[in-house]
Amino acid sequence: MHFKQRARSLFAAGLILTAGAGSALAQCGNTSTGFETWKTSFANDARKAGVRSSGLQALANAQYATRTIAADRNQKSFRYSLDKFMQVRGADTIVAQGRKRKARNPDFYAALERQYGVPSGVLIAIHGMETAFGGFMGDSSVVSAIVTLTYDCRRSDFFAPHAIGALKLVDQGSITGATKGAKHGELGHTQFLPGNALTYGVDANGDGRVDLYNQTDALASTANFLRQKGWKAGQGYQQGQPNFAVIKQWNAATVYQQAIAIMGARIDG
Numbered sequence: 383m384h385f386k387q388r389a390r391s392l393f394a395a396g397l398i399l400t401a402g403a404g405s406a407l408a409q410c411g412n413t414s415t416g417f418e419t420w421k422t423s424f425a426n427d428a429r430k431a432g433v434r435s436s437g438l439q440a441l442a443n444a445q446y447a448t449r450t451i452a453a454d455r456n457q458k459s460f461r462y463s464l465d466k467f468m469q470v471r472g473a474d475t476i477v478a479q480g481r482k483r484k485a486r487n488p489d490f491y492a493a494l495e496r497q498y499g500v501p502s503g504v505l506i507a508i509h510g511m512e513t514a515f516g517g518f519m520g521d522s523s524v525v526s527a528i529v530t531l532t533y534d535c536r537r538s539d540f541f542a543p544h545a546i547g548a549l550k551l552v553d554q555g556s557i558t559g560a561t562k563g564a565k566h567g568e569l570g571h572t573q574f575l576p577g578n579a580l581t582y583g584v585d586a587n588g589d590g591r592v593d594l595y596n597q598t599d600a601l602a603s604t605a606n607f608l609r610q611k612g613w614k615a616g617q618g619y620q621q622g623q624p625n626f627a628v629i630k631q632w633n634a635a636t637v638y639q640q641a642i643a644i645m646g647a648r649i650d651g
Contacts, residue, residue, distance in 0.1 A: 421441060443525075499615025508642060515571075
């Protein structure tokens with residue numbers, strides 16, 4: 383879900399390149415021609431932003447992601463009506479499976495709600511919507527996808543901090559250059575954009591690393607993201623209620639926001 387988790391917080395976190403982003407934008411391209419030259423320039427920007435040797439090597443190895451560009455040019459589902467969107471995305475199945483998941487592990491979800499204030503239904507709805515509860519977390523290289531989108535002229539400024547984030551995640555050992563995710567570079571159970579994974583990721587299972595391919599870390603990180611974006615415990619999240627605006631921070635598509643709010647309420651029912 384490419385519009386998710388807007389870059390606003392990354393400006394505040396200092397992850398946006400300043401002169402670096404400008405030079406990357408100046409050299410952008412809409413085909414693979416020039417990609418290798420651009421990577422060399424972007425490596426200088428990445429180095430200035432604090433990316434180290436492992437991340438720089440992952441950048442050097444990144445390939446132009448043709449499938450990512452094709453997907454970016456063909457995003458029809460967000461233009462559906464709400465009813466059509468929910469039908470196409472399998473909302474009834476997500477709700478039914480989500481209720482079962484909550485019933486099987488109520489203490490886990492209750493603990494998340496106590497800590498972060500986010501109801502189980504919202505987290506479960508996002509998990510189901512994004513990856514069918516971890517059933518499919520993507521088959522594209524996270525680094526190649528996000529680097530390609532930064533090179534591409536359409537939204538370089540949006541994706542630049544996430545490219546830096548991905549390279550820093552490589553440096554930290556959270557991902558590698560071979561890690562697979564969605565076609566827009568989102569990763570893990572709930573499909574975090576890399577810059578947000580870096581900023582909001584939580585080591586919830588206590589193994590010493592943030593691993594968004596681990597369900598515990600991923601759902602805690604999602605709850606942390608929402609809390610940090612202003613989620614108010616105990617307040618509503620349907621359209622017009624205080625927390626609905628926070629769902630917008632996860633994904634900018636109105637139809638997606640509405641679907642998550644509706645499914646969340648049905649799961650928590």
